[in-house]
Amino acid sequence: MIVTVTMNPAIDKTVDIDALERGGLNRIQHVELDAGGKGINVSKTIHALGGKSVATGFIAGNAGNIIRGVLDQWQIANDFIEVSGETRTNTKVFEKSGELTELNEPGPTVEEEDIKALLHKLEGYADQDTLFVLAGSVPQGVPKDIYYKITELVHQRGAKVLLDADGELFTKALKAVPDIIKPNRVELEQYAGMDYIASEQELLSAAEKLMEKGIGTVAVSMGKSGAVFLMEGMKVKCPGLKVKAHSTVGAGDAMVAALSYSWSEGKLPEDTMKMCMAVSAGAVTTIGTKPPSMDVVSSLLEQVVLEEVK
Numbered sequence: 381m382i383v384t385v386t387m388n389p390a391i392d393k394t395v396d397i398d399a400l401e402r403g404g405l406n407r408i409q410h411v412e413l414d415a416g417g418k419g420i421n422v423s424k425t426i427h428a429l430g431g432k433s434v435a436t437g438f439i440a441g442n443a444g445n446i447i448r449g450v451l452d453q454w455q456i457a458n459d460f461i462e463v464s465g466e467t468r469t470n471t472k473v474f475e476k477s478g479e480l481t482e483l484n485e486p487g488p489t490v491e492e493e494d495i496k497a498l499l500h501k502l503e504g505y506a507d508q509d510t511l512f513v514l515a516g517s518v519p520q521g522v523p524k525d526i527y528y529k530i531t532e533l534v535h536q537r538g539a540k541v542l543l544d545a546d547g548e549l550f551t552k553a554l555k556a557v558p559d560i561i562k563p564n565r566v567e568l569e570q571y572a573g574m575d576y577i578a579s580e581q582e583l584l585s586a587a588e589k590l591m592e593k594g595i596g597t598v599a600v601s602m603g604k605s606g607a608v609f610l611m612e613g614m615k616v617k618c619p620g621l622k623v624k625a626h627s628t629v630g631a632g633d634a635m636v637a638a639l640s641y642s643w644s645e646g647k648l649p650e651d652t653m654k655m656c657m658a659v660s661a662g663a664v665t666t667i668g669t670k671p672p673s674m675d676v677v678s679s680l681l682e683q684v685v686l687e688e689v690k
């Protein structure tokens with residue numbers, strides 16, 4: 381079973397208007413609402429691939445109810461801890477000129493009891509057949525060692541962890557040795573203290589150092605340049621697929637979904653890497669964080685090239 385954890389979900393609200401007038405009345409032409417946050421995006425993509433997951437984390441208020449409603453509508457199992465306050469609504473205002481204005485809410489503050497309740501819930505899901513996906517930022521009130529704590533907790537019950545986080549959340553969690561990680565280029569550069577654009581060789585060396593800590597799979601995503609994978613003794617570079625890009629937001633989440641789905645299906649490393657490339661490139665062709673269809677993924681799978689790195 382896959383359990384995605386979204387500590388800080390959001391409603392993504394996209395608004396189209398002609399031209400934003402500061403201090404004036406702006407009439408909206410089109411509004412779109414979607415449930416977002418990294419773990420939720422991962423659950424949506426797993427669902428699009430025909431897999432199953434349970435989405436959990438913290439939700440609050442009316443916005444939290446909307447998120448639950450969206451997931452129910454998609455028949456994505458969800459089991460959130462309800463906290464007081466209001467889940468974030470992040471509004472993106474698109475003007476005809478292409479100008480984008482973003483209005484992001486702060487979201488709720490999580491209390492210590494809420495964290496305890498979530499840890500207890502996660503423990504209940506943890507066994508040898510469970511993969512926890514820990515992805516994204518955390519709300520106010522949640523300490524930066526939370527992914528470390530969860531990883532330790534669920535490892536005790538034989539469960540696995542896929543980590544997709546940055547900064548302190550990432551660095552601290554690494555000490556508990558998650559099983560799968562997917563840093564992007566910048567996240568890995570920052571972790572390794574490289575304050576310049578690293579070469580692929582340097583990224584590989586940094587990834588190899590992480591493997592030495594005992595992490596089973598390291599996938600380093602490099603945007604349109606593709607990705608490198610270190611898993612089961614293999615070191616592979618996959619050049620990015622040529623696609624018509626609509627929105628690269630959530631491409632990383634799509635790769636995390638492909639890694640999780642492949643794990644749950646017991647796929648071989650080569651097939652896992654191919655899936656990662658096809659699903660993430662497919663996500664780039666869709667609007668916002670919408671998952672790609674299986675038809676798109678199937679045709680992109682044909683294009684994936686695996687280059688073994690010596």
Ligand SMILES: Nc1ncnc2c1ncn2[C@@H]1O[C@H](COP(=O)(O)OP(=O)(O)OP(=O)(O)O)[C@@H](O)[C@H]1O
Binds near residue numbers: 604
């Ligand atoms: N323009 C693009 N064309 C083709 N594939 C892309 C493009 N951008 C991203 N991808 C695919 O998506 C994968 C993940 O992208 P990226 O490295 O940007 O992740 P990320 O920075 O973690 O994204 P996010 O966290 O916003 O979801 C890449 O390894 C690649 O396979």
Ligand SMILES: [Mg+2]
Binds near residue numbers: 544564632633
């Ligand atoms: Mg990312």
